[in-house]
Structures are given as C-alpha cells and as structure tokens.
Amino acid sequence: MTKFYVTTAIDYVNGEPHLGHAYEKIGADVLTRYMRQRKADAFLLVGTDEHSLNVARSAAARGQDPRLYCDEMAAVFAAAYQKLGISYNRLVRTSEPKHKVLVEKLIARMHQEGHVYQGEYSGWYCESCEAFMDEDQLVDGKCPTHPTREVKWLKENNYFFALSNFGQRLLEHIESNPQFIQPETRRNEVLMRLKEGLRDISISRSSLDWGIPLPMDPAQVVYVWVDALMSYLTGAGVTDVDQLGEWWPADYHIIGKDILWFHCVIWPAVLMALCIPLPKAVSVHGFMRSPTGERLSKSSGIIIDPLVLSEKYGHEILRYYLIKNIHWGRDCNFSTDELELLYNNDLANDYGNLLSRTTAMVEKYFPRGLHVDDSSDVLDQELIGTANAAIDTFNKAFSTLDFSAGIAAVVELVSKANKYVDLTAPWILAREEKLDRLSTVLYRLLDSLHTATVLLAPVMPDHCQKVWQQLGLSGSPSDVDPSCLAPGSYPLKATVSRGEAVFPRWERK
Numbered sequence: 001m002t003k004f005y006v007t008t009a010i011d012y013v014n015g016e017p018h019l020g021h022a023y024e025k026i027g028a029d030v031l032t033r034y035m036r037q038r039k040a041d042a043f044l045l046v047g048t049d050e051h052s053l054n055v056a057r058s059a060a061a062r063g064q065d066p067r068l069y070c071d072e073m074a075a076v077f078a079a080a081y082q083k084l085g086i087s088y089n090r091l092v093r094t095s096e097p098k099h100k101v102l103v104e105k106l107i108a109r110m111h112q113e114g115h116v117y118q119g120e121y122s123g124w125y126c127e128s129c130e131a132f133m134d135e136d137q138l139v140d141g142k143c144p145t146h147p148t149r150e151v152k153w154l155k156e157n158n159y160f161f162a163l164s165n166f167g168q169r170l171l172e173h174i175e176s177n178p179q180f181i182q183p184e185t186r187r188n189e190v191l192m193r194l195k196e197g198l199r200d201i202s203i204s205r206s207s208l209d210w211g212i213p214l215p216m217d218p219a220q221v222v223y224v225w226v227d228a229l230m231s232y233l234t235g236a237g238v239t240d241v242d243q244l245g246e247w248w249p250a251d252y253h254i255i256g257k258d259i260l261w262f263h264c265v266i267w268p269a270v271l272m273a274l275c276i277p278l279p280k281a282v283s284v285h286g287f288m289r290s291p292t293g294e295r296l297s298k299s300s301g302i303i304i305d306p307l308v309l310s311e312k313y314g315h316e317i318l319r320y321y322l323i324k325n326i327h328w329g330r331d332c333n334f335s336t337d338e339l340e341l342l343y344n345n346d347l348a349n350d351y352g353n354l355l356s357r358t359t360a361m362v363e364k365y366f367p368r369g370l371h372v373d374d375s376s377d378v379l380d381q382e383l384i385g386t387a388n389a390a391i392d393t394f395n396k397a398f399s400t401l402d403f404s405a406g407i408a409a410v411v412e413l414v415s416k417a418n419k420y421v422d423l424t425a426p427w428i429l430a431r432e433e434k435l436d437r438l439s440t441v442l443y444r445l446l447d448s449l450h451t452a453t454v455l456l457a458p459v460m461p462d463h464c465q466k467v468w469q470q471l472g473l474s475g476s477p478s479d480v481d482p483s484c485l486a487p488g489s490y491p492l493k494a495t496v497s498r499g500e501a502v503f504p505r506w507e508r509k
C-alpha cells in the first residue's frame with residue numbers, strides 16, 4: 001500500500017480556532033480522504049504549537065500555568081476539528097515528552113556537526129510572528145502581517161544556525177524540483193528572496209523559560225519556530241536522524257502563505273544539516289478574508305467562528321463552500337450570502353433535485369427495478385462523455401490540489417444530467433409505454449448520480465453516504481476508487497429507495 005503523509009501547520013493555542021485554521025485543515029482532510037479513496041495508506045497530522053511568548057502570556061492573563069492552559073486549548077482544537085469532520089490520525093503537541101526528547105537530540109546533533117554557533121543577536125522582533133524582521137521588511141516601522149502591533153528591539157546572546165551555508169543547495173533543490181513549492185507564484189517568491197542571499201538565524205531565546213531547553217545550554221530555550229517545524233517529525237514517529245519510521249518524508253506540508261519562508265527555506269536547511277530527507281512538496285493556500293476583505297486573525301481582531309457556521313449550515317456544507325468556491329492558493333473573501341447561494345444552486349437545485357426526481361421516477365415506473373440499459377442514443381453517449389470528462393478532470397485536479405476545478409467538473413455532470421431529463425422526457429416515454437427506453441434513461445441518471453457521489457465523497461462523506469443508500473448501494477462511496485471509476489459502474493439491479501431530501505432548499509430565516 002502506498003504511504004501518503006500530509007501535515008498541516010500546527011496551531012498557536014493563544015486563541016480559539018478561526019475560519020482560517022478550519023479552511024487549511026479541511027483542504028488537507030479532503031486531500032487525505034481522496035488518497036484513502038485511492039487505496040493509499042494516508043496519514044493526516046494536525047497539531048498545536050504550545051511553546052511561545054504569546055502562549056505564556058495568554059496563560060498568565062488567565063492566571064493559569066502554561067501547561068494546564070495548553071491542555072485545555074489542545075482539547076478545544078481537537079474538538080473543533082472533530083466537529084468539522086477532519087479525519088486526522090494524530091494531533092501532535094509540542095509540549096509532549098516525545099517531542100522534547102527528539103528536539104533535544106536534533107539540536108545537539110546540529111551543534112555537534114558544527115551547524116550551530118554562539119553569537120550576539122539584535123534586531124526588530126515581532127512578537128506575534130515570533131520572528132526577527134529585517135529593517136527593509138517593516139512597513140511604516142511595523143510588521144507587515146501585524147500592522148496593529150509594535151515591533152521591539154531585542155538584543156540577546158543566542159545560538160545561531162548557519163543557514164547561509166545552505167543557500168546554494170536550497171536553490172538547486174527548488175530549481176530542480178518544480179513540485180517542491182506550490183503554487184508557482186510562491187516558488188518564484190522564494191527563489192527571488194533566496195537569490196538575495198541568506199543570513200544565519202538565531203535558534204534560541206534566553207528571555208523565556210516556557211520552551212524546550214537547549215541541550216548544550218539549558219539556560220536558553222529552543223526558538224519556537226525550530227521546535228514547531230520539528231513536530232512534523234515527531235508526529236510521523238521519527239525518533240532520531242536514523243530512526244525515521246514509516247511515514248517520513250512528508251508528501252505534503254500544507255501551510256498558509258505567511259509561513260512560506262519557514263517551510264521552504266529554514267526547514268529544508270535544518271533537514272539538510274541533519275541529513276534527513278526533505279518533504280516532497282509544500283502546498284501554500286491563500287488567506288481567508290472577511291466579507292469586506294480584511295485578514296481574519298486574532299491579532300487583527302477579526303474572527304469568524306467556523307463552529308458557529310458549522311452549527312448553522314452543517315459542517316459538510318461549510319466544507320463544500322470552502323473547497324468549491326475558493327481556488328486553493330488564492331485569497332478569498334468569506335461570504336455567507338455566497339455560501340447560501342452556492343448551496344441552493346449546486347446542492348439543493350442540482351444534485352439534490354436530480355436525486356429526488358430520479359428516485360421518484362424509478363419507484364413509480366419500475367417498483368421492481370430496472371430491466372435494461374441500452375445507452376446507444378446520442379443523448380446517452382453525450383452524458384457518458386460528460387461523466388468520463390468529469391472523472392478525468394476531477395482526478396487530475398485533486399492530484400494537484402486544484403479542488404475547485406475538480407468539484408466544478410462534477411457540478412457540470414450533474415447539471416448535464418438534469419438537462420438530459422428535460423431532453424429525454426421520461427414521463428412521455430412512460431405514457432407511450434416505451435419501457436426499454438425509459439429503463440435506459442433512468443439507468444443513465446442513476447449512473448450519473450453514482451459517479452457524482454463517489455467524486456463528492458471526500459468533501460461531504462456523510463451526505464454522500466445518504467445519497468448512496470437512496471441509490472440502493474451497499475458499502476460506502478468513500479471506498480470506491482475515483483481513479484478507477486467509469487460510467488456504467490452502477491449495478492442495474494440495485495433497489496432504489498427514495499428517502500428524505502438530502503439537500504433541502506436553504507430558506508433565509
């Protein structure tokens with residue numbers, strides 16, 4: 001069985017999960033479910049980033065010990081991801097003993113191998129990013145990602161990672177592996193900055209005690225970002241540089257564009273220093289913005305709660321909207337008006353309606369089941385052609401995380417099937433008692449629904465399961481491999497049973 005390992009950015013626990021967190025995890029989950037459908041042994045990692053000044057402060061503000069605070073917050077994130085249908089295999093926590101042991105080993109190794117040295121650091125520091133900023137990165141003297149926060153001048157005696165030694169190797173790796181950074185715009189961004197040269201980075205902090213102590217100098221803690229990146233190894237069961245377990249290297253790191261540099265430059269350089277294989281790809285999604293275009297984040301004070309939306313519309317409807325409406329890699333303004341419109345158009349009026357009218361006609365005209373499929377008419381062949389195109393487009397798109405294009409192809413098939421009903425007019429065939437033709441037409445419709453339901457299953461597994469049952473099918477659409485799917489797979493003798501509407505029209509309250 002092919003192993004497939006997907007990671008998501010581990011989340012800062014200094015606030016509740018917001019829609020941006022949810023979007024990233026849903027995208028990663030859809031990819032993982034798709035790979036499982038294709039019979040890969042796929043492993044999805046989520047996690048919480050618990051060592052940082054921000055976390056220590058949030059705990060202090062509540063008068064709590066950071067450890068207790070993190071226990072509570074990790075549980076909040078876990079519960080949120082379960083409610084959003086994220087089928088993760090492991091939630092890694094950077095305060096876990098296993099993680100601490102691994103980070104200490106790896107840092108000691110980097111130090112022994114001469115990649116880490118001591119020195120003095122001073123510079124502008126954004127506490128929200130937990131990162132030093134170059135003077136020319138600042139906008140009006142402030143962090144570009146956190147324009148409402150002040151940057152601070154920090155001066156410390158720290159340990160440095162000799163990042164500058166890896167510039168050439170990184171450049172060569174990124175240039176000879178075009179899939180390593182996706183999409184291409186992000187790849188070009190990294191290449192451009194890399195060509196400007198690299199500076200060594202501080203990987204320790206002396207002013208903080210909530211973190212993993214440096215093995216060679218326990219008065220300092222490991223810089224939170226280095227610690228966080230290493231959680232991808234801990235999560236995969238890696239216990240040392242030569243004990244990589246069964247999952248590493250990752251097939252995909254899924255991240256937001258604000259942490260591009262950490263994942264595409266610092267992280268691969270750390271892995272190179274440790275002689276650990278690099279992840280195969282880093283896929284960068286865009287930002288979710290407010291309806292009026294502001295960035296959603298705790299620091300900007302603009303929060304959309306994914307659990308409130310999930311409560312109102314159902315988590316799978318939220319998933320459908322985020323996956324279909326947003327092109328992976330681009331920014332998008334979130335809008336409940338658009339969500340409602342998309343739901344009514346695609347799911348209630350198109351897919352749901354096709355299901356209810358088809359099952360109703362099959363029950364009415366063929367209560368004992370269909371008897372023949374002779375799809376030789378030009379209309380039948382056209383619909384089969386659209387189904388083939390949908391399967392093909394869907395698989396190509398999902399394999400490159402272009403989820404939106406994949407789902408659009410399915411919507412096209414469903415819409416074509418609804419037009420096919422109008423063109424073939426089954427009610428007239430019934431009146432004229434053309435039962436062979438009528439059976440064929442209804443078969444084509446059931447088969448189209450079968451195809452669409454397999455393809456939509458990674459996004460809406462529970463809804464698709466309900467449709468599956470109404471189509472009289474056993475097992476689960478999530479167990480059918482979309483890359484082996486072909487029109488005509490629907491069993492002619494299945495017993496259709498019309499049930500309640502799976503996608504009732506959304507009426508504005």
Ligand SMILES: [Zn+2]
Pocket residue numbers: 126127128129130143144145146
């Ligand atoms: Zn910042």
